[in-house]
Amino acid sequence: xxxxxxxxxxxxxxxxxxxxxxxxxxxxxxxxxxxxxxxxxxxxxxxxxxxxxxxxxxxxxxxxxxxxxxxxxxxxxxxxxxxxxxxxxxxxxxxxxxxxxxxxxxxxxxxxxxxxxxxxxxxxxxxxxxxxxxxxxxxxxxxxxxxxxxxxxxxxxxxxxxxxxxxxxxxxxxxxxxxxxxxxxxxxxxxxxxxxxxxxxxxxxxxxxxxxxxxxxxxxxxxxxxxxxxxxxxxxxxxxxxxxxxxxxxxxxxxxxxxxxxxxxxxxxxxxxxxxxxxxxxxxxxxxxxxxxxxxxxxxxxxxxxxxxxxxxxxxxxxxxxxxxxxxxxxxxxxxxxxxxxxxxxxxxxxxxxxxxxxxxxxxxxxxxxxxxxxxxxxxxxxxxxxxxxxxxxxxxxxxxxxxxxxxxxxxxxxxxxxxxxxxxxxxxxxxxxxxxxxxxxxxxxxxxxxxxxxxxxxxxxxxxxxxxxxxxxxxxxxxxxxxxxxxxxxxxxxxxxxxxxxxxxxxxxxxxxxxxxxxxxxxxxxxxxxxxxxxxxxxxxxxxxxxxxxxxxxxxxxxxxxxxxxxxxxxxxxxxxxxxxxxxxxxxxxxxxxxxxxxxxxxxxxxxxxxxxxxxxxxxxxxxxxxxxxxxxxxxxxxxxxxxxxxxxxxxxxxxxxxxxxxxxxxxxxxxxxxxxxxxxxxxxxxxxxxxxxxxxxxxxxxxxxxxxxxxxxxxxxxxxxxxxxxxxxxxxxxxxxxxxxxxxxxxxxxxxxxxxxxxxxxxxxxxxxxxxxxxxxxxxxxxxxxxxxxxxxxxxxxxxxxxxxxxxxxxxxxxxxxxxxxxxxxxxxxxxxxxxxxxxxxxxxxxxxxxxxxxxxxxxxxxxxxxxxxxxx
Numbered sequence: 001x002x003x004x005x006x007x008x009x010x011x012x013x014x015x016x017x018x019x020x021x022x023x024x025x026x027x028x029x030x031x032x033x034x035x036x037x038x039x040x041x042x043x044x045x046x047x048x049x050x051x052x053x054x055x056x057x058x059x060x061x062x063x064x065x066x067x068x069x070x071x072x073x074x075x076x077x078x079x080x081x082x083x084x085x086x087x088x089x090x091x092x093x094x095x096x097x098x099x100x101x102x103x104x105x106x107x108x109x110x111x112x113x114x115x116x117x118x119x120x121x122x123x124x125x126x127x128x129x130x131x132x133x134x135x136x137x138x139x140x141x142x143x144x145x146x147x148x149x150x151x152x153x154x155x156x157x158x159x160x161x162x163x164x165x166x167x168x169x170x171x172x173x174x175x176x177x178x179x180x181x182x183x184x185x186x187x188x189x190x191x192x193x194x195x196x197x198x199x200x201x202x203x204x205x206x207x208x209x210x211x212x213x214x215x216x217x218x219x220x221x222x223x224x225x226x227x228x229x230x231x232x233x234x235x236x237x238x239x240x241x242x243x244x245x246x247x248x249x250x251x252x253x254x255x256x257x258x259x260x261x262x263x264x265x266x267x268x269x270x271x272x273x274x275x276x277x278x279x280x281x282x283x284x285x286x287x288x289x290x291x292x293x294x295x296x297x298x299x300x301x302x303x304x305x306x307x308x309x310x311x312x313x314x315x316x317x318x319x320x321x322x323x324x325x326x327x328x329x330x331x332x333x334x335x336x337x338x339x340x341x342x343x344x345x346x347x348x349x350x351x352x353x354x355x356x357x358x359x360x361x362x363x364x365x366x367x368x369x370x371x372x373x374x375x376x377x378x379x380x381x382x383x384x385x386x387x388x389x390x391x392x393x394x395x396x397x398x399x400x401x402x403x404x405x406x407x408x409x410x411x412x413x414x415x416x417x418x419x420x421x422x423x424x425x426x427x428x429x430x431x432x433x434x435x436x437x438x439x440x441x442x443x444x445x446x447x448x449x450x451x452x453x454x455x456x457x458x459x460x461x462x463x464x465x466x467x468x469x470x471x472x473x474x475x476x477x478x479x480x481x482x483x484x485x486x487x488x489x490x491x492x493x494x495x496x497x498x499x500x501x502x503x504x505x506x507x508x509x510x511x512x513x514x515x516x517x518x519x520x521x522x523x524x525x526x527x528x529x530x531x532x533x534x535x536x537x538x539x540x541x542x543x544x545x546x547x548x549x550x551x552x553x554x555x556x557x558x559x560x561x562x563x564x565x566x567x568x569x570x571x572x573x574x575x576x577x578x579x580x581x582x583x584x585x586x587x588x589x590x591x592x593x594x595x596x597x598x599x600x601x602x603x604x605x606x607x608x609x610x611x612x613x614x615x616x617x618x619x620x621x622x623x624x625x626x627x628x629x630x631x632x633x634x635x636x637x638x639x640x641x642x643x644x645x646x647x648x649x650x651x652x653x654x655x656x657x658x659x660x661x662x663x664x665x666x667x668x669x670x671x672x673x674x675x676x677x678x679x680x681x682x683x684x685x686x687x688x689x690x691x692x693x694x695x696x697x698x699x700x701x702x703x704x705x706x707x708x709x710x711x712x713x714x715x716x717x718x719x720x721x722x723x724x725x726x727x728x729x730x731x732x733x734x735x736x737x738x739x740x741x742x743x744x745x746x747x748x749x750x751x752x753x754x755x756x757x758x759x760x761x762x763x764x765x766x767x768x769x770x771x772x773x774x775x776x777x778x779x780x781x782x783x784x785x786x787x788x789x790x791x792x793x794x795x796x797x798x799x800x801x802x803x804x805x806x807x808x809x810x811x812x813x814x815x816x817x818x819x820x821x822x823x824x825x826x827x828x829x830x831x832x833x834x835x836x837x838x839x840x841x842x843x844x845x846x847x848x849x850x851x852x853x854x855x856x857x858x859x860x861x862x863x864x865x866x867x868x869x870x871x872x873x874x875x
Contacts, residue, residue: 004070019061019072020048030074031083031112033090033197034149035062037247038159038254040398044150046086047112050074058082080116087118092125093172094198095144103199105212109147110198130175136184137798138204138262139193143175146200152176152192159255160386161393161416162186176200187782188798189386190261194244194254205262205794206234206242215241218672219249221659223316223652224259224785226538227252227365227387228661228729231260233653233672240264240653240672249727251365251665257386258782258798259789264653266791267673271635273648274677284646289678289688296645297692299628300333303601304693309628310337310590310599314606315345315538315546316786318657318669320705321682322542322549323557324697325605328686331577332695336562336584337599340551341503342613343587344865345543348502348514348536355518355758357751358715359547359559362521362533363497364731364743365663369394370531373493375404375486377517378428379501382412383782385537385662388499389413402489406431408777409805409847410840419486422842425775426867427476429509429760432516434472435487437464439523444491446525453749454522456757463759491524495531503539503780508865515758522755528746537662539780541652545660548713548732553584558713574712577695587613588863594622601628605682606649608787610638611853614861617829632685637787638853648679651788655681657702658724660732664742666719667729772826772869774810778850778857786851802852804833804872807841814872821875824848826860826868832875846870 003012004022011026018041023030033045041063049058053071058079061072073079090109098104112118130143153165153176164186168177178184193201215234222229230250234242243264247254276292277284303309311329313322322340329338346359353359368374368391381389393416395401402418405411408425423431439445440461450457469480490496498517502510517534526532538544550557556579560567568579585593591609593599595618602623609619623629623642631640632647640646654676657669675681687699699705703721710717718734718741730741746755783799784790804824806816816822818837823830824846833848833855841847848857861868 002066002068004066004068004072006072007074013066015065017066019050019064019066022066023061023072023074028074030061031115032062033108033112033147034151036151036155036195039151039154039195040158042150042154044148047083049079049082051076051079083112084116084118087113087116088121088123090147091118091121092123093128094147095127097145097199101145101199102202102207103145103196107199108197133183138188138190138258138794139184140202140204140207141184142200142202143177145198146176147198148174148176149197150176151195151197152201155191155195158397159390159394160187160189160191161390161397165192187382187386188258188262189256190258191255194256203242205265209241210236218670219246219668220652220670220672221541221667222260223541223788224263225385225541226543226662227385228541228659228665228667229256229260229387230667230727231256235672238673240267250667251661251663251728252387253366255387255390259785259795262794263789263792265793266788267651267653269635269791271791272676272679273634273636273646274679275648276678277646279644289680292645292647293685293688293692296630297689299601300603300689301693303628304333306600307335308598308600309333309335309603310585310593310601311335311603311605312587312590312607312609313338313340313546313551315340315540315543316606316652317542317546317682318655318702319542319545319549319660319666319709320657320702321605321686322546322551323709324683324686324699324705326549326551326557327575327577327697328690329603330579331575332690332693332697334578334580336553336580336582337590338551338584339553339587339590340546340607341540341543342609343552345503345538345540346547346552347510348500349544349547351511351514351758352518352534352536353559354756355515356527356746356755358745360544360745361535361663362527362745363530363535363663364665365391365535367531367533367743368392368497368499368535370399371395371401371493371495371497372399372531373402373404373489373496375406375490375496375498375517376413377406377498377500377513378408379499379537380407380409380411380413380779381499381501384501384503384539384780384785386782388535388537392416392499402493404486404489408845409842412840418489419482421478421482421486424475424477425777425845426509429512429516430467430472431476431478431483432513432520433464433467433760434469434476434483435490436460436516436519436523437467438469438484438487439491440464442487444487445523449525450523453528453754454757455754457523460519460757460759490520490526493524493526495529496524496526497531497533497535499535499537501537501539502543512760515760518755519757519760522757527755528744530744533744535662539785541661542659544662544664545658548660548716549709553586557709558715571712574708591619591622591863594626597625601626602630604629604631604639604643606633608633608637608639610642611851611856611858612786614858614865615828615863616856616859618863632682633787634679635787635791647685649685650675650679650681654679657683658706658719661729664731665729666716666724666732668724769869772871773844774870774872775845776824776826776857776860776868776870777845777847778861778868779847780851781849784849784851790851790853802831802833802849802855803836805836805838805841805847807843807845808837808839809843810841811835811837815874823873823875824860824870825873826870828862829859831855831857831859846872
């Protein structure tokens with residue numbers, strides 16, 4: 001440690017700490033216009049100059065490290081004059097537009113000019129006169145206000161990895177812009193806006209709507225993906241005007257993606273449902289809550305007797321709503337036929353539970369930036385989890401980490417990769433087995449870790465002997481040399497992580513892949529330590545919470561086995577409700593049972609199977625055959641339009657509760673707005689339905705439900721409201737309210753004593769089919785991942801229709817020039833989409849997003865999620 005004095009205050013900090021950081025720890029404020037905790041020091045503005053006692057020269061505090069015995073002065077007359085002069089130089093060509101500038105009230109330059117009394121300026125020169133970019137979606141660029149601090153360029157490079165902005169020109173002609181001065185065309189994450197200290201970069205949605213001091217700000221958690229970013233929602237009256245992220249709050253530490261920062265407009269969409277609807281004579285009519293709930297309760301009572309009602313739920317609900325949903329289905333309806341996310345999103349979690357003990361990621365998301373080697377397996381982070389992509393970018397750029405990308409497409413992340421393993425779809429598990437065999441052949445395994453903490457390697461060794469490089473290479477399409485390099489990089493790393501995306505567009509290989517990566521982490525000892533481990537990246541914001549809360553046919557909350565009578569008895573005792581011992585059906589089985597007539601009714605909370613589930617045509621036909629369909633949602637989705645009763649619900653911005661993100665972090669969800677008209681929370685609806693069916697669930701508030709969860713789910717036992725008030729949430733397992741939570745699992749061993757190696761059967765790719773020669777992949781895209789984003793005008797402006805991504809070579813063979821309409825056909829259906837020629841696509845492999853209604857990828861997929869093959873024809 002290093003000890004020094006700053007303005008007479010003694011402070012001790014780690015070696016390498018900059019003077020600016022040390023001063024902050026000592027409570028001494030040093031002004032700056034170009035420093036941000038998310039960026040490496042740059043020293044552009046020279047406002048942070050300080051003086052070392054005994055020396056004449058002034059030095060920037062932001063990139064001068066501390067040394068033992070230093071005495072730093074921060075407020076001498078010389079320093080104050082230097083800062084005033086630097087501010088005057090900045091103001092030579094700076095536009096003075098404070099009354100109309102949206103940065104007013106949060107402009108750091110404005111604050112410093114006032115603080116240092118810069119009322120006049122001896123330096124004269126012409127004011128900047130650059131054209132203002134009013135074209136770029138979400139972001140206004142006004143270079144006349146730019147002070148060339150470079151923070152937008154640096155965050156674009158160091159964190160986002162997009163390199164959309166750069167310094168252009170020299171001397172007085174220097175500016176920050178895009179190549180050829182075109183409008184911005186990037187991820188539109190708004191990170192550049194978040195670091196701009198002046199009004200050069202502005203949020204176009206917020207532009208001219210209000211001053212920052214007019215906003216009422218609420219801390220909550222994002223309702224999109226599994227990263228679980230903390231949001232600061234700024235509202236005025238009954239409307240959200242902007243969303244930002246605090247740098248000292250949450251797992252995202254100030255970073256956001258385009259959906260998190262700008263995708264909230266759906267909250268105020270005019271198509272929001274605001275009153276219950278009952279279908280009469282084929283048309284919806286408005287109803288009161290009493291009418292709608294009474295009808296649903298009566299029909300549910302009858303269906304309960306017939307044992308013909310099942311439930312499907314969305315992982316976008318809060319933990320409390322999810323918990324109450326499964327309690328309602330099990331305790332009030334008396335069935336275990338319930339599931340979430342189509343049953344497609346948690347197979348990998350359950351595989352890790354079988355191998356390691358917990359059905360979850362093992363480490364914390366911010367640890368990714370500290371890894372030495374990263375495997376990104378079958379995940380396109382730029383599209384699905386951009387904030388985690390930034391963690392990978394920081395690891396590569398700051399630590400020179402080796403990135404190994406394993407994907408069936410040539411994704412953007414390859415820009416940062418050391419190895420790009422372009423693998424044939426469906427052979428990823430075989431590839432992982434090949435890597436494991438290399439590690440055994442070359443004696444790279446961590447034998448000490450294996451002997452102390454694992455079992456079953458003796459079963460895995462003979463199984464892997466068939467996975468030689470000579471066999472795996474032609475099967476997967478990856479060279480033996482690349483496989484050997486990947487094995488050596490990963491086994492030789494001090495800290496290595498594996499990232500896998502999961503979700504409703506998964507290809508059915510999740511369980512096998514999770515077992516394979518568990519084997520790899522165990523054989524190399526990359527478990528139970530910081531900066532290592534396995535990350536299962538859920539597609540929806542509460543994918544982990546839905547599993548934790550038992551919204552599955554076979555597990556109670558906290559992963560209690562339904563077949564265990566003692567476990568069932570514990571819940572029955574607290575609930576004072578019986579639980580059926582009959583095995584439940586998952587989503588696919590529920591749909592098959594509905595197709596055959598065994599299931600006659602569905603209760604759907606937040607799900608939209610007609611977009612998010614495979615084989616849309618078969619699913620639509622199945623739903624149309626139901627006797628009774630109840631949907632609660634905030635929009636008239638494709639599924640809601642088929643319902644007999646539709647119940648309007650609130651959005652994430654209007655409810656209270658908790659979400660659990662992909663690294664097991666339980667975080668508060670706080671209402672920033674009052675509910676829209678007659679919309680209600682899913683929690684309230686479930687409680688009211690139960691009452692009308694003669695059962696009191698005891699659900700008055702989200703806090704009361706969480707208290708019940710704490711009493712039944714051991715890993716959530718310490719999640720009381722006070723504990724969750726902290727800025728970073730709490731990671732389970734958290735056994736008591738005074739427990740800090742668990743950032744890294746397995747530091748003290750595995751729940752079962754030892755982790756298990758689990759052999760994984762090889763998965764061959766589908767045989768070629770001359771009628772359907774092309775392989776189809778589907779999934780979310782950066783700007784859309786379900787029904788909510790499709791109701792956000794800004795996101796639709798950027799990406800408003802579906803498309804098929806095709807490799808240039810395939811496009812040439814098929815005579816496609818790009819931007820024309822084609823028809824894709826599989827055994828399940830057809831979709832008309834627009835061609836997008838892209839090198840991201842692999843030869844013979846097409847990609848179609850699933851999240852577009854009417855022509856999404858799930859029109860072509862099947863319920864069993866086997867590899868989809870299609871043919872393409874011009875319109």
